[in-house]
Amino acid sequence: MVTIGDVASIAKVSRSTASYALSGKRTVSDEVRRRVEAAVRELGYTPNAGARALATAQTRVIGLLAQFLEDEFAPAMLQYMLGVSNTACELGYDILLATEEDGRSALRRMTDSRMVDGIVLLNVAEHDDRLPILRDAPQPGALVGLPANCAGVDVFDLDFEEAGRLMVDHLRRLGHRELILVSQPEHVVERGGAYVWRLQNAAVDAARRSGVVLRPVFAPSRQPEVGRELNALLDAHPSVTGLLINNEAAAAALPTVLHERGVTAPTDLSVIGRYSDEFARTFSLPYSSIESAPDRLGRMAVRELVRRIEGQVGPDEPHVVRFVSPELVDRGSTATPPEV
């Protein structure tokens, strides 16, 4: 392979001068810089990443820990990954991806061996078992998802409480008095998927305060079970006039379910989901929704992480916990309930 030594000898300078000419960290005469640049072009020189990492203790690689769990909806996860990956690229970083089930060992491998300058954790649980490892690691970490303990890491998440309130208040104002909230499956909660109950509790509170009946249910995250569950729910509660969906699989199944039942939104039933606009387009979902902003969250996490990596944020400066405010994207699926 062609090394900086080759460049140096072609350019008739020392290796250090060649290095400085390329990095710009020391002034170099124009003449010398030109010769070095010409040599680089001639030889097609690219620095060896391993050697550079060894010398600088920087890899310009970010570790991305994703997990595709059986009870979660894979296409939704992809959005977050792309937000992270694209932003990293823009900032000059590459992504080392781990999708294996055992996130702990992947994380340890990446951090202990110094393969990465920082870590992004996706799909963070309330008591995420990867977190203690990340805190002990020498690299900084950024999370998408809110754990119980945010010490030592930067945290980014949708404001799910506000999302729950927003959904309920929107339909209450239109005159709805009985709603169903379809959440993720109960295992997601048991595993520590805090966003499920954060949204649910806030929705329940908002409903209680304003005298609205809210029926929260856990629904499966796979087809066709989730479709059956939606049908059963609508059968069991004929007086319900509004549906809140915090479950991507349920949202994806809903058009078919409503068609089968001959139900039209918003004439017969008002619907609000919680998913990204990209998701809505992919699945052709015609429902108004709380934008979950996966690309924006991924972008924020990487931006802050890179600021830490590059020392623009001091190691002792406090970490951030930042919530994205939910916004209601109106797709016309809510209206005054039919009885009114």
Next chain:
Amino acid sequence: MVTIGDVASIAKVSRSTASYALSGKRTVSDEVRRRVEAAVRELGYTPNAGARALATAQTRVIGLLAQFLEDEFAPAMLQYMLGVSNTACELGYDILLATEEDGRSALRRMTDSRMVDGIVLLNVAEHDDRLPILRDAPQPGALVGLPANCAGVDVFDLDFEEAGRLMVDHLRRLGHRELILVSQPEHVVERGGAYVWRLQNAAVDAARRSGVVLRPVFAPSRQPEVGRELNALLDAHPSVTGLLINNEAAAAALPTVLHERGVTAPTDLSVIGRYSDEFARTFSLPYSSIESAPDRLGRMAVRELVRRIEGQVGPDEPHVVRFVSPELVDRGSTATPPEV
């Protein structure tokens, strides 16, 4: 950070002996091995990846080039990525992921800087502009997707010709005489998505040989345009009794379209798709389909790549071009046409 020098001094051996004790590349006395292992545990030693890469010229990292193009269906792409990532993990490799639009520059960056031991290219086009770069790279490459020129790389793909024949023959045998084949959008073909016309040409041939009318059409890959197109097609060709779908977005949209039209498969219309079983479950698709086996293709590509990387296949041994035989997964959406 803790280095092999620390391990060596705790274990009271030289650094080389510590290294050999861990790698097993030289016989080491049991006593010494125990002391080294104890020191490793005590200090929590993990080799520095950059240093090891520099010394061995091996990174144990595989570069994965994916691309999420506007006119392709992202959830389908994800399946391939997971097949690659999971297999790499099993074989002890990590994945460096590039999702940026400019695959050429990502590829060059990874290979020139020796960040990776090998490359997997996804979504390969007929005249893929990443291919010349990959051929010139010192690392081996494996493709998922069939280019015009397979020289210098290992190639894995579904046998799309056979898939096209299978779809047509299956419906012909049931008595169908007029079919529509819904392909990907025409830009995919123009960009060099050879699988589109490989399947289509074979289907057209098979139909012609057996006197079946086959109407091939390009359909959008976004919602809701694809749904509208499907409706228009069914309106325009009322005598069609079978639908062949080589377009994931169209497959995902079809249940809603058929519901709207009051059409039931297979009573009114027979349907065969081409997508993975995982995809069918995610989108709750009730149609028989040709399994596109993304996980299997990703797995095969990584396996062969690792064999090359690790020298189990000599550099002069010929490269492979391997096709996965399509299998029809019967979900009961085909039957004798209504007229018969």
Next chain:
DNA sequence: CTGAAAGCGCTTACAG
């Protein structure tokens, strides 16, 4: 403005 040298943390011939 430039060069010679040390050092990053490994592995692996070379020597005994």
Next chain:
DNA sequence: CTGAAAGCGCTTACAG
């Protein structure tokens, strides 16, 4: 069975 040393390809004080 083990150790001292060279070398992988960079970067960066140190010296001039």
